[in-house]
Amino acid sequence: MKDEPPADLIPDYTALMRLDDQVHVVLGAGNGMGQQSAHALAAFGATVVCVDLDAARAEAVAGEVKGIAWNGDITSRADVRRLFADVVAAKGRLDGVIDIVGLARAKPVVEYTDDDWAFHHDIVLRHAYLAIQYATEQWRALGTGGALTFVASAAGLLSAPGLGAYGAAKAALMSLVRTAAVELGPDGIRVNAVAPGVIRTPRSQGNPKWTDELVRANVERTPLRKLGYPPDVAGALLFFSSPLAGHVTGQTLVVDGGAGVVFNCESPS
Ligand SMILES: NC(=O)c1ccc[n+]([C@@H]2O[C@H](COP(=O)([O-])OP(=O)(O)OC[C@H]3O[C@@H](n4cnc5c(N)ncnc54)[C@H](O)[C@@H]3O)[C@@H](O)[C@H]2O)c1
Numbered sequence: 603m604k605d606e607p608p609a610d611l612i613p614d615y616t617a618l619m620r621l622d623d624q625v626h627v628v629l630g631a632g633n634g635m636g637q638q639s640a641h642a643l644a645a646f647g648a649t650v651v652c653v654d655l656d657a658a659r660a661e662a663v664a665g666e667v668k669g670i671a672w673n674g675d676i677t678s679r680a681d682v683r684r685l686f687a688d689v690v691a692a693k694g695r696l697d698g699v700i701d702i703v704g705l706a707r708a709k710p711v712v713e714y715t716d717d718d719w720a721f722h723h724d725i726v727l728r729h730a731y732l733a734i735q736y737a738t739e740q741w742r743a744l745g746t747g748g749a750l751t752f753v754a755s756a757a758g759l760l761s762a763p764g765l766g767a768y769g770a771a772k773a774a775l776m777s778l779v780r781t782a783a784v785e786l787g788p789d790g791i792r793v794n795a796v797a798p799g800v801i802r803t804p805r806s807q808g809n810p811k812w813t814d815e816l817v818r819a820n821v822e823r824t825p826l827r828k829l830g831y832p833p834d835v836a837g838a839l840l841f842f843s844s845p846l847a848g849h850v851t852g853q854t855l856v857v858d859g860g861a862g863v864v865f866n867c868e869s870p871s
Pocket residue numbers: 629630631632633634635636653654655656659674675676677702703704705706753754755756757797798799800801802803804805806832
């Protein structure tokens with residue numbers, strides 16, 4: 603049994619936010635939330651391994667954060683195994699992994715094809731279980747723990763018409779997070795997720811379906827009366843990755859401006 607009170611009853615909270623000398627891996631670092639996560643981790647002192655399918659994006663973000671670029675496909679078992687082995691061979695340690703990769707193809711549930719279903723399973727879920735397996739392999743060999751943090755979605759917690767297969771895969775991701783947290787807790791490995799609501803990412807900003815009217819409707823439905831942006835998500839991912847969250851595991855933190863807590867009914871008062 604481990605019951606060791608902290609050496610300092612009042613710790614240095616600023617130090618608990620620092621990631622100096624630490625090595626963190628960001629999966630999907632080339633854009634949006636991944637790029638912001640790489641910046642957030644680097645700002646607190648971490649060396650960031652920027653992983654992306656797009657080699658030029660990985661290089662660009664690694665250059666911005668003075669980190670290391672790594673090009674590969676994280677839905678491939680061989681690539682994920684090689685990635686974590688490379689990181690530990692090069693840096694001798696691994697402290698955290700943020701995995702932001704995920705994508706939705708919107709259509710009604712009755713119209714999904716087997717290909718759509720398999721697509722969501724791979725792009726939302728498959729890489730998460732591979733990352734858990736191969737980061738853990740390295741942590742067990744090193745005899746250290748670390749933090750794994752995934753980007754889920756409010757679509758996995760609430761109904762999201764048009765996003766049935768995506769939402770089902772994100773719900774499975776949050777379930778995987780809880781189970782992995784329980785199985786890996788004794789190894790000192792924490793596993794958490796962030797579930798964003800509507801976020802204006804670079805990808806959505808280039809999408810003509812995002813009309814002014816749609817933006818306005820989403821703002822009005824959100825208690826904080828604004829949309830989220832990638833740094834809002836990166837801040838929550840940074841918290842889970844830092845020693846500040848040292849006793850937090852198996853959790854999903856919703857980052858949605860409060861949209862998910864609104865009871866969508868009128869009451870007569
Ligand atoms: N935008 C929203 O409103 C919203 C809401 C909830 C959740 N999310 C989730 O947020 C996450 C990030 O979204 P984003 O728009 O910031 O990301 P993005 O799509 O802009 O960037 C993803 C990055 O991952 C890389 N990538 C894709 N497949 C890869 C693979 N197989 N191997 C390695 N790299 C790969 C891409 O090249 C890209 O650089 C996703 O998981 C998404 O489901 C988004």
